[in-house]
Amino acid sequence: MASKFESSIQRGCDFIHDFACSACEEDGLNTEAQHFCNLCTKYYCDNCVAKHNGLYKRHTVLDRKDVKKWAAAPGIVDVLERCERHPGEALKLVCGDHDQLCCHVCVAVDHRLCSSIQHIPDVARDIRKDPGFRQLPQQVAVLRKQIEDMKNDRKKNSSSLRKTRTAIVDEIKAIRKMINGMLDKMEKTTVQELDRLVADQEMSIKKDMESCTQMHDELKNIIDDIQSKDSSGEPPLYIGFKKCEEKIKQAKEILQNMSSVVKYDLTFRKHNGIEDNLSSMKTFGELNESNVLCKQPCTSLFPRDHVFATEGYKEYNVKMSSDKDTWDIYEICSIEGMCELPGGEIVITDFINSKVKLLDQEYRVVDHCDVPKYPYDVCHIGGNEVAVCVNNNDDRHELHCINITKGKLVTTRKLSFSHECYGAAHHGNNLYISSFTALYVYTMTGKQVKKLYEDKTGYDTVVRIAISNDGKTIYITNYSYNQLITLDNLGNKLATFTDPDWSGPWGVHATTAGHVFVCCFDSDTVLQVGKDGKTKLATLARKQDGVYRPKALFFSSRSSSLVVGGLKGTLLVINVQ
Template structure:
């Protein structure tokens, strides 16, 4: 229904015909269920609304109220969501009472006393006298009583959620089963929860939740997941924008192709008509000349025939003999002359087959590939495989490190001396987007918010760029050559061959951790510094108190160099000389090995997508893989 949040006056209670109707089916309420937004609907109507709202969603998290559109989270199985909302029997009861407005207690004594108040527990109207005694008697002293003309107000009408047991609706909630995380009554504890190990009273359970920091922990967990969702949403919105851009570009190409095709057809038609006109004109001219010659001879014969007629009628014998011989000579000359009859035969030479042209794929198409990955990060990595998606090569190579930016692009420092020193930016399709020149040889890279940190190896410099404009924000000098680096909690961890130096974001030294030689890569994962020693073929994890937490080595791991971690704190190690990538848990336990990867120098994983990685082979051959 539409139980509005505004109250009803006494006069309005007399005309509550519409209020007794469900706003979905417009019929009298049948088992009305009330949502947290205080709107009520028939049980069946609400169930249908939930089903309709969720049918197109893969994993629905809730639904919107059919009336006010406020979002309501769903808990448990979707088909059972409707049962979790309380039945609002009071709604129908009040509407029935509003017709007579008689005190229910007095009616039992056959008295007709106007009711002025309403008791939600007793579900009946009360007169002034009964209300007074109702509030004095111990069993009904705690009942919710309000003026009858305000009983339709949402603050009164809203069912009391959670205070009664879901299994035994006539019993109050008094206990909490921690095993099932469920509120229950004393009867439930003796039946459904008799085998449960942890059952507390309400005050003890509430105290534990409040004092143990569980609320804060849950809030932090939800914020972390919210950030994953926001990043996923942002990524998909960007993807939609890119699809629109690609479709727009393709549309323009099609329109240009259409214009070119029309122009080409028109030009070809014009040229063909011009050739046709010229050929026809030339042929007709030849035939006209030939026709004129024949016509001359026809006229000549006719003239000679006239001369013969004149001979027969003349009496002049001299003229008769002379004209005869002359006509005879003309006839002999005509018949001895060479006269050709010209006939020009026409034959249509067939051009392009229009039917075949129509069947040909004239216009370019947009090829779409759909990839799905679990935002929750629940890929079974032990069974996962690497599937090559995109491959591309970097000219002049010299790529030892790389990282994904928040927009999904890949930043690759190219370890070349100035003026060739630069960082290359590629999109996920392997297309170069930008070249960023640097004054030092860029080696390793990591990202923190809107800043990009680039170490410069033996140059003893760390450059900080803007992740938006790629302009240099500042440069920081280091005491030692700086190689691989990572950033955590606004602190830089820099691999310096024989130490890992901890600095603030401005390059001020905080602490230096001594390590064995040949350490050029370091990451911070789960409050541990994890670094590789390519000379000894060992990977180690050190706490911030310099304690070695674990080490990993294997005959199948040679020249461990690049290190990366995913959102689940799994650690990826590139074995350059063993041509593989080892994957460890955060505790250093081997989970699996990805083999047949030629000379991998580094692996990079996007911050919002554990199902994608970029691997660099041979210091310049890049491959983007799908993990799944």
């Protein structure tokens, strides 16, 4: 569905109409309009215009031969292009200072002092080529699916809550049966209290479901609006893009707030000594309501300064029958890089076997593809697409872009570089590539933007990289000098950190919430570092816990765990809290 929708935005297709029937749209239908009423300022298909004409015999209705007059009808501002603060005005400008769409009234009232006011047609140029715009349909589809799933979960929760109520009432009646009619009043009081709590919980569930429905419909409406404007030029598409980005942000915030509560529940505990103390009690027992919090919260639910603690370790085998038995002194796998996809699947690179492996949520290998010698780091670049560093230190310095479609790994394109390609990260519209001694910034098409940082005093001074969610902070592991280097996005060094508890820092990962983790190859340790890159907050795992020559790690928001890989045929999953 996402790919069909994406192609419709990029190229247009026959189900996107220049004018859609207004009446059909109100019924959730997508019908091409053949008529326009000047007085109603609405569009009608052949079926709906007959009903309209029967009600409004004196209205002037234009057909397709006068279609040029439709758009010129006075007082019409398209919904997508309409200013929400000033509905009678069209969005024509964008304020760069506030990253806000504006009409002329907005500029006059709120942005008179702003220095970066641009005409939308200017900034909307080539919007179809913008990676963010191209990924918009898939983002909305994924988000709508999450909202729909959340709504279904709440619906199931409501049913479960009612069953729980029934079970508690049965227990109340069983106790009631053991005693006599004096307990009628106690039973009534207890059930009333139970029903009140259930009603409160159900009200919370209802509010969640209503929020899901509203946001689901709003996302659908705005993406449908974007579809219907594909042939209207780039400004409407740009406006739709910006509005949809804001709506996506709102939806994610709603989902994040809801995700903290997995299930609403109630419990009941009978009073001890009820028979002896019956006369002094008002209810059969104590009712407690609870909101069962997610056992596997994502990092965004933790404060940014949260220091993690370990809850346990578990290893998962990622070997394949076709893997080599041995390779020099190493085991039959060497996991150089890994990342998590939006659906919870994991992509890892196996250096020794020259493979990229796809794992499901249970860490089982479900597919793989062969790449030239040798694959190093891998990073997520949007949707279900990853980029893999392929480097043989001689004449091959490439980045292979691989798409995951229906559980299969498919290489879509390759970028070549004049320098070694060892570590990779993605932020915004840029790729960050490390070459052992330097960090480069490239566009998504492989055009070099600049060399951001360089240190030629050692061979492994720029090994792996991680970027904060806002793109303002960059973390680099310096293996040669046992350091973590922290830069700003201009390449200025903010901090240099080392610690007696580590040797050979290699992999580094920054979560969306700002937590930073480092794994050290020589000391077999996994640590949490402060977001400023200046302090060690915790040592989370050592060799005795299963860490062996680690080279890559990431925090899984799905399982609330750190996943670590290295010169071993297994992944070490560290559960944290």
